[in-house]
Amino acid sequence: MPETTVPDSTIEPTRTVRVPELVGVPAADAHDRALDAGVLAVAENAAHTAAGRSRIERQDPDPGAEVEPGAIVRIWVSS
Template sequence: MTGSPENTQTTTTVPELVGLPAAEAHDRALDAALLAVPRNATHTGAGRGPVADQDPAAGEMLERGGTVRIWIEGGAARSATDPGDGPDGSGGGGGGGVGPKPAPVGPAGGGVAG
């Protein structure tokens, strides 16, 4: 029988994203079957800077398809009340207020046309 066996793993290792340009961080997360979501990129310029922080940290295990929250250098600072600290990565565990839903970020760090 030829070909590769089907991937039946349900978890994946979080890659190191800190220091990478945002676009490359998105690609690395996708390669690990994860989605990198910027928490502070409030405008296109901030979405192009390097990643300053990430949660969860590199090396931790997440469910495939899970979310890695990233903070982009030059965007708003990470706050202690960021709502992205829910146990499942959904953002449901913090004390932050309700804010506007962030726009999706394309592979080059710009907004996705829609």
């Protein structure tokens, strides 16, 4: 039986996006910035107050990391 090969044009490369810098960003803007980059920011410390004045103090993964689209970026909001 003859061998068959798959043309390279049919193999789709894995697409990645870069995690944006969220540290120092106002909490009210962090989620939008993450979505614009193709990731989802999820607060790890949900019991924060004054979200309008709070800023992101930490994130995981770090800014610039290559992740799959829709990946979760964990954020910690200053209180």
